[in-house]
Amino acid sequence: MAPVQVSGPVLTVRRVDAYHALTVVAPAIATEFRPGQFVTVAVGGPESSMLLRRAFSIHDVRPDHGGTIEFVFEANGPGTQWLAGRRSRDLLDVVGPLGRPFPLPREPVSCLLIGSGHHSTALFPLADRLRERGGQIDFMLGAASADRVFGSLRARRTARSATIATDDGSLGARGPITGMLSQVIHEARTDLIYASAPLPVLREVVALAGRYDLPVQALVEQPTACGTGVCMSCVLPVLGSDGITRIARACTDGPVFRADLVRWDDVGTVPFDALGAPGWKPPRVAPAPRAPRGSAHGG
Amino acid sequence: MAADLRARLGHVELPSPILTAAGCAGTGRELAQYIDVAKIGAVVTKSIMLDPRAGRPSPRTAETAGGLLSSVGLQGPGIDAFLQRDLAWLLSRGARAVVSIAGSSPGEYAELAVRLSDAAGVTAIELNLSCPNVEGRGRDFASEPDAAAQVVESVRAAARYDIPVIAKLAPDVADIVTVARACTAAGADALSMINTVPGMVIDTTTMRPALAGGAGGLSGPAIRPIAVRSIWRTRQALPEVPIIGIGGVRTGRDALELILAGATLVGVGTVIFHDPSACARIQRELEDELTARNIDRVTDVTGLAHQPTAPALRRPIP
Numbered sequence: 001m002a003p004v005q006v007s008g009p010v011l012t013v014r015r016v017d018a019y020h021a022l023t024v025v026a027p028a029i030a031t032e033f034r035p036g037q038f039v040t041v042a043v044g045g046p047e048s049s050m051l052l053r054r055a056f057s058i059h060d061v062r063p064d065h066g067g068t069i070e071f072v073f074e075a076n077g078p079g080t081q082w083l084a085g086r087r088s089r090d091l092l093d094v095v096g097p098l099g100r101p102f103p104l105p106r107e108p109v110s111c112l113l114i115g116s117g118h119h120s121t122a123l124f125p126l127a128d129r130l131r132e133r134g135g136q137i138d139f140m141l142g143a144a145s146a147d148r149v150f151g152s153l154r155a156r157r158t159a160r161s162a163t164i165a166t167d168d169g170s171l172g173a174r175g176p177i178t179g180m181l182s183q184v185i186h187e188a189r190t191d192l193i194y195a196s197a198p199l200p201v202l203r204e205v206v207a208l209a210g211r212y213d214l215p216v217q218a219l220v221e222q223p224t225a226c227g228t229g230v231c232m233s234c235v236l237p238v239l240g241s242d243g244i245t246r247i248a249r250a251c252t253d254g255p256v257f258r259a260d261l262v263r264w265d266d267v268g269t270v271p272f273d274a275l276g277a278p279g280w281k282p283p284r285v286a287p288a289p290r291a292p293r294g295s296a297h298g299g
Numbered sequence: 300m301a302a303d304l305r306a307r308l309g310h311v312e313l314p315s316p317i318l319t320a321a322g323c324a325g326t327g328r329e330l331a332q333y334i335d336v337a338k339i340g341a342v343v344t345k346s347i348m349l350d351p352r353a354g355r356p357s358p359r360t361a362e363t364a365g366g367l368l369s370s371v372g373l374q375g376p377g378i379d380a381f382l383q384r385d386l387a388w389l390l391s392r393g394a395r396a397v398v399s400i401a402g403s404s405p406g407e408y409a410e411l412a413v414r415l416s417d418a419a420g421v422t423a424i425e426l427n428l429s430c431p432n433v434e435g436r437g438r439d440f441a442s443e444p445d446a447a448a449q450v451v452e453s454v455r456a457a458a459r460y461d462i463p464v465i466a467k468l469a470p471d472v473a474d475i476v477t478v479a480r481a482c483t484a485a486g487a488d489a490l491s492m493i494n495t496v497p498g499m500v501i502d503t504t505t506m507r508p509a510l511a512g513g514a515g516g517l518s519g520p521a522i523r524p525i526a527v528r529s530i531w532r533t534r535q536a537l538p539e540v541p542i543i544g545i546g547g548v549r550t551g552r553d554a555l556e557l558i559l560a561g562a563t564l565v566g567v568g569t570v571i572f573h574d575p576s577a578c579a580r581i582q583r584e585l586e587d588e589l590t591a592r593n594i595d596r597v598t599d600v601t602g603l604a605h606q607p608t609a610p611a612l613r614r615p616i617p
Contacts, residue, residue, distance in 0.1 A: 002332045005576055042573060049365040051519050051573045095333075095575060225360045225367060226572035228333075230325040232371045233360040247353045247374060252329070268511065269356045276351035276377070 003228075004028045005095045010086045011068055017147040019118050020084045021059065022092075023070040029096045030067030033058055035126035036219055036256045039071060039096030040227030043079040050079050052225045055251070057122035057196070058097065069096070072121040072150060098227050099255045102126050102194055102217055108134035109191035112184060113159070114205055116177060116197035117143045120150045122219055123196055127158045136160055138188040142177025142201070146170035161188065178204040185212055195219065195259070203264040216259035222250040237263040237271050245274040302589035303596040304582065306340060306564055308541070309463030309488045311422055313340040313395060313564070316597055317554065317582040320545045320568030321346055321399035321425060321467070322371070324578075326385040327392070333575040337393035339582060340564060344385065346401035346427040349411060351377035361500045361509035366521030366547075367569050368500050370512035373401055373430075378411055382418050390420040397465070401427040404434050405450045409457040416459035423463040426450055426487075429494045429516075441469035441494065444481035455486035463488035465543060468529070470522075471497050475529050476536045483540050490533060491543035491566065493526045519569040523547030527560045534561025534602050549577075551584020561602040 008026040015021075029039060040053035056071035075084035086092065102122075105111070111130050113123045120141050127137050139155035139162040149171050155162040163180050164172030173180060178201060184190070190212075195205045196219035209216045222234035229252035238248040239261045247270060248254070263271060270277050306316035318340045324330050327342040336342050354374030361368045376385070381398075389396045398421050400411040408426060415421045428441035428450060440446045451466050458464055466482035468475055470493040479490050495516025500509040508514075526546025533542060544562025547569070548554050554565040565585075570577045585597070594600055 005333055005574075049520075050362060051365070051367050051569060052360070052362045053573060093574070223358060223360075225362075225369075226575070228325075228572075228575050229329040230323060230575075231360060231369075231572045232354065232374050233357065233369075235354070235357050235359070235374070268358075270353045274353045276353040276374070278353075280350075280353070 003096050003098050005093070007091045008094050010088055010090045010092055011065065012088060013084060013086050016072065016150070019072050019074050019148075019150060020080075021070055021072045022083060022086065023068050024092050024094060025065045025068050026094050026096070027065075027067030029094065030061040030063075030069050033061050033069065033097040033125075034101035035129050036102035036122055037097035037099050038122075038227070038255060039069065039094050040098065040224075041083065042093035043082045050082075052079075053095070053227050054079050054083070055098075055221070055224050055227045057119075057219070057221070057255075059121035059124060061125065069094075072118050074118055095227060099251055100253065102219070102256050104129060104133065105135065105192055108136070110136040110138070110189050112138045112140065112188060112190040112193045114140040114177065114181070114193060114195040114197065115142070115150070116201045117148050118150050119196045119198065119219070119221065123194060124151055124154055124158070126194060127155075131158060136188070138184060138190065139163065140165075140177050140180065140184060142166065142197075144168065176204075177201070178208060181205065181208045185209075185214065190214060193217070199264075199267060202259070206259040206262075206264055209259070217256055218259040218262065219256050220250050220254050220262070224251050227251050236267045237269070237274050239263065245271055247274055247276075300590075300595075302586050302594055304586055306597060308341070308397070308423055308564060310461065311395070311463070314338065315340040315582050316558065316564045317578055317585065318397065318543065318564055318566045319343050319571065319578060320566035321427060323568040323571045327389045327394060327396075328385070330571065330575055330578070331392060334579040336389070339578045341395035341397045341422055342389055343397040343425060343566060344381070344389075344399050345375055346373050346399040347375055347378055347381045347411065348373060348401050349378055349407055351375065351380065356511040358509060358511055361502075361515070363498070363500060363517065363519075363521060366517050366519035367572065368498050368510060368515040368517050369495070370510045370515035372512065378414050382414065386418060386420065395422040396420065397423045397425055399425040399427050399467070401430045403430060403432065405453040408450050409453040412454045412458040412464075416457070416462060421462055423465055423489075424454065424458055425465040425467055425491060426454060427467055427494070429467070429469045439469060441467070441478060442472050444478045447478050448481040448485035451482045451485035451487045465489040465491050467491040467494055469494040470525050470529055476532050479533045479537060479540070483537055487540075489541040489543060491545055492529045492533065493522070493546050496522050496525060518547070520547040520549050520553075523553060523556075527556060530557055530560040530562050531604070534605060538602065548581065551581050551586070551588045554581055554585045555588050555600070558597065558601055559604040561605065563598070563601050
């Protein structure tokens with residue numbers, strides 16, 4: 001279960017539409033991985049001026065070469081562009097598997113998997129695991145355009161249904177993926193939703209699911225500097241079982257959260273009632289009223 | 300033979316001069332998955348305050364060239380939860396715990412020192428003086444020699460006599476030596492330097508500050524020369540005061556640089572974010588660097604850069 005830090009040789013870097021998929025040999029991570037977990041990667045080499053590790057959901061694990069992992073990213077900054085430029089056998093500093101995985105239902109139920117852009121990568125290993133358990137799977141994939149919808153073929157192959165929507169209508173329906181959610185929930189008789197998407201989409205999914213009283217497990221990708229829980233960057237307000245809101249770390253307390261516990265509208269802020277918020281005072285324990293001797297226990 | 304890395308912090312002997320830097324190693328537990336926390340010099344904790352603290356809104360960090368700008372706002376569990384959970388865990392693992400504390404008045408620091416003195420097993424107390432002094436004009440303690448000295452004095456008076464008190468100094472002051480001198484005179488057993496350098500990043504996509512808090516503290520290799528100069532000047536002025544050198548240490552060679560400038564111990568900070576096993580690696584590398592230079596003990600080279608050129612070290616003996 002414990003994450004490990006390995007120096008793994010890159011197997012392949014291939015282009016997948018608007019994204020890159022990088023496969024690296026990391027047996028110790030591949031064997032321990034559970035769907036929803038992620039890896040962090042150091043970018044730029046040992047003398048790099050880029051100090052922050054980049055976090056990526058694990059998209060696939062395979063048994064070849066003792067165990068490989070694959071993650072998908074968009075090369076849109078100096079770090080990810082460096083990654084896209086890796087060649088076979090280059091060594092990569094990888095830490096993982098990190099974070100809380102998707103919890104799996106005990107019974108075979110009807111699961112709806114909603115993903116947006118490359119965020120959907122984490123859902124495919126989850127789909128495989130759910131299928132092994134005999135559950136029904138429906139996929140919903142959304143993105144800005146056709147080349148940014150990740151894994152539509154695989155979704156069609158693995159799921160009972162795959163609904164796709166793009167903002168420009170270049171693949172599937174035109175509009176946001178959440179626009180079709182109610183319809184799919186009805187048709188698929190969904191029992192449980194798994195979502196992996198940017199915050200605004202997650203927020204909307206959770207709101208809609210709330211109308212049907214459906215539980216949602218949401219994978220939140222908050223920018224992190226370390227992925228190991230020391231930098232305190234990837235925080236969001238989350239309700240505890242004791243009803244107290246705490247500023248939780250997406251990397252160690254998540255990245256998968258029970259959506260009803262996340263205070264979606266307050267992400268990015270410190271809500272006034274969060275533990276330790278400015279002006280917050282520790283609850284002063286009122287002196288317990290003295291019970292007359294013996295009366296409480298019947299003497 | 301491998302060089303001897305043993306170092307001292309006050310009267311405490313440490314197996315190595317490599318420590319974590321406050322705020323960069325979580326509770327220690329996060330790192331224990333990658334390194335043996337008992338084998339490094341000591342774990343310096345996040346700054347602990349009296350009450351739990353939620354910290355600042357996010358985003359809290361931004362990457363810069365060779366550095367990291369951050370503004371976390373001392374998120375932490377408060378002293379009660381720290382003592383029960385985090386300190387107990389560190390001690391159970393055989394780690395030496397240097398507890399960093401933060402407050403808004405000298406009285407708060409003193410109260411924390413009392414609590415830590417009552418708990419068994421605290422190796423030392425480090426004072427995070429880069430906190431606004433609410434009783435003063437809201438400026439950081441570290442920026443005013445008198446305010447810094449006041450905190451040191453009240454903590455020294457409150458803490459158990461055998462717990463070393465370390466004052467952590469900020470680099471953005473007119474003269475760090477003045478603050479260092481004031482803290483030492485007030486009873487600080489050691490000094491650690493430097494805290495982060497104030498900085499700011501503006502995101503050109505959103506055209507707004509990158510951090511929710513606006514400005515933040517810059518750390519990482521980008522600030523190492525600032526740390527070296529601060530250590531150099533303090534060592535020159537106060538050669539007998541032990542210094543914990545902190546600032547952008549990434550390799551064993553960087554650690555050696557700070558030691559040569561005058562540090563007796565070295566804190567590893569931001570680089571832990573980049574490499575969770577950094578402390579163990581830097582410790583190994585430092586040993587190799589010393590061995591390669593035929594140096595027997597790390598303590599032999601503390602402040603060596605201040606000595607006039609030693610030709611024997613410069614030229615290989617024919």
